Amino acid sequence: MADPRFFTVAGPFTLAALAEISKATPSDGADQAASYQDVAPLEVAGPGEVSFLDNKKYVAAFQASRAGLCVVAPEMADKAPPGMALLLSSDPYRAYARIAQAFYPSVAPEAWIAPTAWVDASAKLGQGCRVEPGAVIGAGAEIGDRCRIGANVVIGPGVVLGEDCILGANATISHALVGRRVNIYPGARIGQDGFGFAMGAEGHLKVPQLGRVVIGNGVEIGANTTIDRGAGPDTVIGDGCMIDNLVQIGHNVQLGRGCVIVAQVGISGSTRLGDFAAAGGQAGITGHLKIGAGARIAAQAGVMRDIPPGETVGGAPAVPMADWLRQSALLAKMGRKKT
Amino acid sequence: MADPRFFTVAGPFTLAALAEISKATPSDGADQAASYQDVAPLEVAGPGEVSFLDNKKYVAAFQASRAGLCVVAPEMADKAPPGMALLLSSDPYRAYARIAQAFYPSVAPEAWIAPTAWVDASAKLGQGCRVEPGAVIGAGAEIGDRCRIGANVVIGPGVVLGEDCILGANATISHALVGRRVNIYPGARIGQDGFGFAMGAEGHLKVPQLGRVVIGNGVEIGANTTIDRGAGPDTVIGDGCMIDNLVQIGHNVQLGRGCVIVAQVGISGSTRLGDFAAAGGQAGITGHLKIGAGARIAAQAGVMRDIPPGETVGGAPAVPMADWLRQSALLAKMGRKKT
Amino acid sequence: MADPRFFTVAGPFTLAALAEISKATPSDGADQAASYQDVAPLEVAGPGEVSFLDNKKYVAAFQASRAGLCVVAPEMADKAPPGMALLLSSDPYRAYARIAQAFYPSVAPEAWIAPTAWVDASAKLGQGCRVEPGAVIGAGAEIGDRCRIGANVVIGPGVVLGEDCILGANATISHALVGRRVNIYPGARIGQDGFGFAMGAEGHLKVPQLGRVVIGNGVEIGANTTIDRGAGPDTVIGDGCMIDNLVQIGHNVQLGRGCVIVAQVGISGSTRLGDFAAAGGQAGITGHLKIGAGARIAAQAGVMRDIPPGETVGGAPAVPMADWLRQSALLAKMGRKKT
Known part of the structure; x- marks a missing residue:
């Protein structure tokens, strides 16, 4: 029990x-x-x-x-x-x-705005919202009905949340438009500016990051995961994506519908994943790639090329799964001591 | 637009x-x-x-x-x-x-100390600072002019921040001396004690971590990145370093000027990076190493030896880049099915 | 000094x-x-x-x-x-x-409940506790004597902490029973629901996560580390475990006594580690495995099979250490340019 x-x-x-x-x-x-x-x-x-x-x-x-x-x-x-x-x-x-x-049905929150929460006078809260102690909601933010804003959450100015969203304790979100039934776990960081600068020996020069994070409906974003806002285009997370803990999603990344991103994956800037693509734990995907719909990336893989729809890859640099299994078997054989 | x-x-x-x-x-x-x-x-x-x-x-x-x-x-x-x-x-x-x-010029913050912020009476705030709701500034801390302290940030006792620093929402910092124009993103953790203990079957024995984190001017530290304070020496981040999200920097690490550390990199204790060294996403660097100025470490590389200045390495264990490319090509060939 | x-x-x-x-x-x-x-x-x-x-x-x-x-x-x-x-x-x-x-002896905290802390009327606090500004303690929580609850920490309803625990600033914990002398670092996330859902093209279906996180005595949990609660069974962290920063521990994982888990390691759901097992930085361990007591996993290893007690493994997929060293030496040789 x-x-x-x-x-x-x-x-x-x-x-x-x-x-x-x-x-x-x-x-x-x-x-x-x-x-x-x-x-x-x-x-x-x-x-x-x-x-x-x-x-x-x-x-x-x-x-x-x-x-x-x-x-x-x-x-x-x-x-x-x-x-x-x-x-x-x-x-x-x-x-x-x-x-x-x-x-164990999910239940609507008990409506409340805690006395120690800080809700800007120009923010709009829907009906039946719960805003827990220490939460901060910035100017002009729009919060849908029945949202649950956890303790010490910080919602930046202008952020829009659809109905029935849950923000876990101490999560932060800025520069973002969020759909309905989105569940953001404790400590997730959404909407900060991405890692964009012009490198140079005279000093790296920051490039203003002028896009947003646009999140669909029914998305889950894990604890302490970071999703940077777009540099100019938006960073986009499609409907029904499941994103685990400690994932890094760079600026301008686009995830299609229903993608599954396991813990500690890193997706570099401007890469696009098709619908229902999946990445195993600790996999890394280089920037500016196209990962096809339904593609599957093994845990710890290092993806450096586009992947066709439906293909499964593994290894670093990643290759088709069958090839990676053969590589691994050969390497294991090479490593064994001759007797 | x-x-x-x-x-x-x-x-x-x-x-x-x-x-x-x-x-x-x-x-x-x-x-x-x-x-x-x-x-x-x-x-x-x-x-x-x-x-x-x-x-x-x-x-x-x-x-x-x-x-x-x-x-x-x-x-x-x-x-x-x-x-x-x-x-x-x-x-x-x-x-x-x-x-x-x-x-999109950066503008000085609108000076404000939010009523729900907690500023210890012995802390010193410069002119034109903004302290957002729920932020906490500890005893004896010194905050330079025009700093922007985000909502629910926690600044420990004695911390010193130079002018024009920005601390993103829910970041925490303790045991640290910080230069000017430093941008610390939401959820970054700076100054907690490092992973230092004497292992043993009768129980691991914690070693007091007595150093600080010393951060230069014009540094960026990404969301949910962790930088532990020194064990005795300091942990040092040089001027102009750019550090992405979810990076781990262990105790006593020293980064020279202008280093670029991409998301999810881990740098183990007491390793030193020279000026303008760079590490790609998810790379790992063992402790007590010297990485030369201008060295470049590929994404997901595993560095287990010192690297000379200017060298580029890849793979795990990391080798010179040309060698790693040959390794990868040979492995890929070995993995392909004979037909 | x-x-x-x-x-x-x-x-x-x-x-x-x-x-x-x-x-x-x-x-x-x-x-x-x-x-x-x-x-x-x-x-x-x-x-x-x-x-x-x-x-x-x-x-x-x-x-x-x-x-x-x-x-x-x-x-x-x-x-x-x-x-x-x-x-x-x-x-x-x-x-x-x-x-x-x-x-540098550890000293008992100066007892205090900050005026901006939020302690639910039904929570029980032991003697000599310190609750810093902005901390939130939920209904029915039980906090042992001399605990130090950092600024902006969030403790969920019903959580139990033993004596002499330290929760670093902005950490969050829910659905958890914690022993004595446990040190949870800033930004750690403990007790959120795990990554459990039935995948499917018609939409991924969330599985209620009904277990807890049960933590022994004398445990350290690093900054921004995430530990998900069990799905039905509990997630269990044994006495004296040392867990570094940015580690991911999935639902139902069980760590024995004295395990050492270095930064950025990921342990997938339902895997069990025996007493004093150790994992190096960025290692990944697949779900549903048994890692024997005293086993040692090298940094960045990818563990896909059970590991016997006392064995040391490296590489991805992980193999016995001596085999991995031979693999690596052979690969390095293959990569060197013929002259």
Whole structure:
């Protein structure tokens, strides 16, 4: 059970209700009226709780689990322990996500403007917003309905946020236009000027950074991630992008819809990623490149060329994945001591 | 045109004035009295706007541009579309920087100490400072004239800032002496104690970190970058260094003048970089090394040895650039499937 | 001498006292009654000051040092300059750490709740706590005795901190249970939800993150480091772990006791490290792995498989250290120009 100091559980739900919520199919003979109180990991779930199996590394935990109900792929059904009810789905993680969202629904914030918050007189706040202690909202900013502005957040002058955005504690944002349902995590830095200057032995000369950061709907931006504003064009983050912690996104970068950017990735200035492109942890992408839609970049890869749509690359300099695997195998062989 | 919610444009300027500002040469027949209202990227600039071409990747955009005036290298002049006036410069990016600074000059802050700022009674503030809401200035700190202390910034006891410094929102600084015209971006962490302890199975034993961070004039320190104070010696950042976002600089590191450190670089303790050394994104440099003046380290390189002045290195472990290019080419060849 | 604006020195101490404090042995003929006022680096220490030699790169500085007393390994004793007293230790850095702690002891905070701090009425504060300006403590949080809550820190509802914790300025923590003597540096982000969602072309679906971050005793967490809370299980940081700046620790990660995680390392979700495992700067570890007790991972390594206890690995993909050194040597040879 999730710690009640931090989480409030909804429910209970019957198996029939959970099947509908998750769009998954009950296993033969499962009791549609059985009631479940919570979700829990395989190792600790009890008879009244719902769990899931997605990663095959955890099959043994599944086989030993006491969970009353488990969401699994159909081909795993015969490995279930006796007495466990199942919900069968070809995408058990997604089905579980729907169930967990039902048990732990997101709730509208309790409207409040803390006495120690600083809201400029010319800023416009929508209805039902919560502005926590120490938050600062600058002149002319426009905040949509039901936004939750965390403690000590700083929103610069003129920033626009759509409805239902969440800004985590101590995040900062300036020079930005943000869509709806955007979740910005604690300490993220959005809209500062990019790393733009003319180098020279007589001193580097700063180039004014005159663009913005334009963020679509349903975007997540991780803790302590930095997104610089454009130099002239805008930096653009498409609808539904998921960006993890400690990511660096340079000026003028454009991400299409649904891109997935894992922790500590760096994307240099003016590079463009197509829809649903993905980059693994600590990957680096040079500036001024075009990464095609659906391209996948392995963790720690160093991308120095354009990547066609749908291609998977790895290594540094990055090459097609199959090539990188062969490189790695050959290198490993070379490194082994001759005996 | 830059979004007026975020930027205020100066001007207009005549071509003659812009030539003088930029130290660039008007093309033959250009109308010296023509007036320009703003700067803009090649793709969107109109007849009253000034743009620039620096990276040859954008020649097509240059050829199709409707910009009234463009700063370019002399050898590109014959690719200009008909009717476009030119300013010719051997360093068009630097010339453009001067023009953009003229259109968007930095202005002195409006002096203010916000009611929710906390300034210790023993701190000394220069004339014309701006201290935004929630900022905290500790005992005995000395802040130079015209500094701009962003919202929720925390300046520790005894810190000294020279004139015309800017501290971005939610930055923190302690145990530091800072020069003039230093720009510290949001969320940067300066002066906390470094990662110094004696390891041991009976427990790691913390070593008191007794140095400072000493920062020269005209330095930029990026968002969420961390610079630890010295362990006994100081950590030193020379005049004119440009440090990007999410960089880690360990205790006792010394950067010479004008170093360029790109995002997500890590520099381990006690390493020294000579004047105008540069490190590409995500490069890592081991501790206790000497990197010569003007040395260049490629993105993602892993530097494990001293580097002579002026040398360019790449790869991990880093080797001279030409060697790394050969390594990479051979590896790529090895990885390709035989057919 | 450490800058008195930032540090307050205790002492003086006699050589006899320092020998007892450091568990080191005075060299023959050293004056047990001689008195020392401070610690200082080899290069600047004077006759009344104590220094140390640990890294052999600094033997020349040792030989030229004017320090009155130096902590060194016995085998270095004969390199000491004439007249320098010595304290001999097989672990001179640890012995020096004890001496430096004596000169610069940590002191209990001066109890205070700043008028601009926001402490929820239902939060419980122990005795002798210091809550600096702008700090925010949420409903139901429990703060142990003598904790020091830095300026503009944000502590979420229900968070529990043990005695003698230090939270650096602008750090944030939520959904967490923390032990005693834990030092969280400025800008660290602890307890936000992890990067958990079901990917899909119809949109990525967020999975509620229902675990906590559980931190043991005597842990250090570096500046701007991010530690996500568990997805269902907890994220666990064992007693005595030392975590540097800008580290990313994903959901469900478990670190054993005394792990050492250097700056910019990334550890993906659900990976477990055994006691005293160590990872060098910028290393990356894939999710769902088991890293054995005492394993050592080189800087920038990319770990994609389980690592047995005590093994040292390097490279990407990581291999046993000796293999990686051979790989690197062969690659370097391949890259050199044939002449």
